[in-house]
Structures are given as structure tokens and as C-alpha cells.
Amino acid sequence: MQQSEAPPLKAWLLLLLLAMIWGSSFILIKKGLIAFRPDQLAAIRIASAGFVLLPFLMRRFRIVQRHHWPKLISVGLVGSFIPAFLFAFAQTQLPSGVTGVLNTFTPLATLLIGVLIFQQIVALQQWVGVLIGLAGTVILITANANGDFQFNAYALLIILATVCYGINLNLIKHHIPDLGALTITGVSLFLVAPPALIYLLAATPFIEQLATQPDSYFSLSAILLLGVVGTAMALVIFNTVVKITDTTFTSSVTYLIPIVALILGVIDGEPFLAEHAIGMAAILTGVFVANRRAQKRKSPA
Template structure:
């Protein structure tokens, strides 16, 4: 991996890690549903404008697949993370986000006739142990139903990401990256619109930080980051690029500490280590299988 690629790889992790910071600032002010709606709408418009400026053609032939991706990869998980952002520190959500590869293993066994290997079982055990450790309040977070609901929302959101990966992988058609990134967010925004319009935003004090967070979450984390992701995908492939998952929690914790002065107890860092270890074990085993082929 060249220095240029490594720099962009790290930048992608830093951008996606910052999404938990922006949600933590935005969600308590406008609510979880409006956080997701703003993110998807601004993200889709950003990608649409950038695509049109580059002369990209958006083919609607596979709109059903884009709509399903919009549901599983955008509307549901973004809403769940938005709801979690109302009660959980940014670092908590970022750590729990790293459990997505573990869900992918479970769903691969359930829906794609994969089999559990010893490495897979160990990875799952590490991941579950890590989530259990994170699902304990630290000194600045009270143990409550809201806290548990936030943790469950994050876990369910990562399960949706894994389900979307299974869905896309089992489709016989090849979906163009820029198109699916743009239209999945557009469909996700449309799906959420009836719910967001029926729920008045719980608008608190709208500060410059809130406005900046809304536009950064959409334009940067769901717009520019997708373009960066797909460019890296074409250069280093999906297997190596999936390693970005391991850096996102570290950046999520860092941004929360730097901007919001979050302080996380030792059990969160230990849980983070267990989750990342489980995901890394799956990652390494997949690389070995790939090389063997």
C-alpha cells in the first residue's frame, strides 16, 4: 500500500469516525429521525451534484435494488444511530459500529450456507464479549432503559449493514458504485420522509455547531466519504479496504474526546479491543482463504 493510498485510507476512517461526533451533537437537538433525514438528503444531493458535474448518468434500471439498499444500508441504520446519538457518547456508538463484520459472519451461515469455522466461532465469542463490556455505563453515563435502548439500537444498525452486504452480494447484477451510493441515500430519504414529517423535530437551541454538524454529516460523511471509499475500492479491493472498520472506533473515540471532552472508562476500551480483535480475526482468515484460492 503506497503512502498516498494509506493517507486516503486513514482519512476515510477519520471521516467516518467523525460521523458519530456529528450525530452526538445533532441528534439531541433535532431528534433521531430528523438526524437521519438530514444526513440522507444532504448526502444524496451532494453525490447527485458531484455526479452531474462529472457527467455521470444515473441509470434507474435497478431501482428496486437501490431502494432495498436505501432501506437496509441507509434509512434504518442511520435512524437507529441517530436515536442512539441522543443518549450515548460518540465513542460508545463508534465502538459498537465495529461489530458489523461479526453480524456478516452470522448471516453468512444463516442465508448463504457458510459454515462456522473455529476462527469464526472465536471471533463471534470475542465480539459478543466486547459488546457486553461496552454495554455498561461509564462514570458520565447513567445505567437506564435509555442507555440499554441506545446500545441495542447501535447493534441492530450494524446488523442492517451486514444484511445489506448479503443482499448486494447475492444479486446477479453488478450495481454501479456512484449510482448505488447516490440513489440508495435518495430512496432512504424518501422512505423516512413520511415518518419525519409526522414527527415535529424536537428542536432545541440551534447553534452554529448544530448547523455545521448537519451539513458535515451529510456532505462529508455520506457524500465525499463514499466517493473516497469507491476510489479506494477500485485501487486496493474490498478485502483490504474492509480493514477501515478497525480504525473507525479509534477515530470515533478520539473525536469525542477532543471536541466533546468525553471520558470513557477502561471497560469501553477493553470492549473495543475485543470487538476489533474478533473482526480482525475474521479479516485475517478471509485473507488466508483468498490467498489459498
């Protein structure tokens, strides 16, 4: 029983790979925004991610039953579609490194969603972790180069995205236990890819920009890499880790994501303030406290 509680080596290796991929996503969003609007970036990202997995899904559609479809649509919306737009719009006003740090609120959002929606039992120490993480989030949202506190509403878009991720984590774990990771990822992404592509081609000047915008192909390459690797491949890995471990362990990938994001952001010339370091430390401390308590409660079983 105790062995089943310890995450296997495969889970740790996948978690590290996932951190590298997702930690690079924020700088790719930044490069994609050079030539395209945030709504275009999100649409390209989702469309490329949804269609790239289609060749691997033809036989898997047959195992999806009627009761799965609403759940898979929900996974596609809250796990990919909505967050893609939220991150793209947020990074028009936030450095990529700070965005990566704010993303560390995901494990705490997962915990809160588990309590509010899925009746998960939470210990006092987990609530302490949530409060510490919230304090760190407030510091990040109000940090600026002038040294005074100034509210940045765009940071709330990232927090809303982490809430979407929290809902998605719990939905996969508790309501779709009978489907594999590739089926969940591929089908859910494919369901939201056509609306994204239709919006991109019908409601935005995408084709015209490709022909006239000097940096359009550079930005498009960054977004396609973000969609194919940073979304499609990463979500297959992510859902695999959810299946073989638990939601708390999987969401702890955000311990490593901000390190990658901040390093890449600094290399790209972004400022890193003392408030950013304090806020990140507080959020990661909160995640550690909440996660540590959850593991300790499981170990005697």
C-alpha cells in the same frame, strides 16, 4: 492470482480516509442533537446526502435496469436510511466515543450475515473471532461509570445498525456486481431522500426550530457536513473499496473508526472507562481473528 488477493495501495488509502470521515461522524451526530430531535437529524442527514449527488447521476439513471431498482432501494434502506435513525436515537443515551466503538461489530455482523443469508463458508477460527467480539460487545453494553453492570438497551440500536451494514455489504458484493460505486451510492440514497425530506418538513417543526432555536444553525451545519461528507462522499468511497477488494477487508475500516471517535469524544469531554477499553480490545481482537483466518484461506488459491 496471489497479487489479486492483496488489497492495492489505493484501497488502503481510501480505507484510511474513510476511517477519518466516519470516525468523525459520531461527534457530528452529538452536535446535531443539540438543537434537533434524533428523527430530525436522521432525516436531514439522508435528505442532504441523497440530493447532493443528484447532479452526478443524470446519465447514470439510464444504465439502471428494472431488476436493479428493488436492490438499490434495499441498499438505500439498510445501508443508509435505517442506520441513520438508529445511530441518532442511540446517541441520545450513549457517548459518541462508545458509539464509535460499538460500530466495530460491523465486520462480525458482516460475517454472520454472509453465513446465514449468503451461504458463506466459515472456518472455526472465524467463529472464535465472532464469539470474542460478542463478549466485547456485552462488556460495552453493560459498562457504566458506577463500576457495576447495568444493561443499556440503546446500545442494541447500534448492534442492529451493524447488522444492517452487514446485509448491505453482502448485498452490494453478491447481487449488484454490474453497477459502479457512484451509481449504487447515488441512486440508492436518492431513492430514500424524498421520503426523509417529506417527513422532516411535514411531520416535524423543523422550519420553526430554525427560526427560534438558538443553536439550530450550528447543529444544522454539523448535520449537513455529516450528510454530505460523512454519508454521501463516504459511501462512494466505501462502495469503491468493496468493488476493488472484498467485504471482509472493507468492513475492517472499523479497526480505525473507534480510535478517531474516542479521541474526538475525549477532547469533547466524554468519559472513557476501563470497561470501554476492554470491550473495544475484545471486539477488535475478534475482528482480527476472523479477518486473519479469511485472508489465510484465500492466499493458497
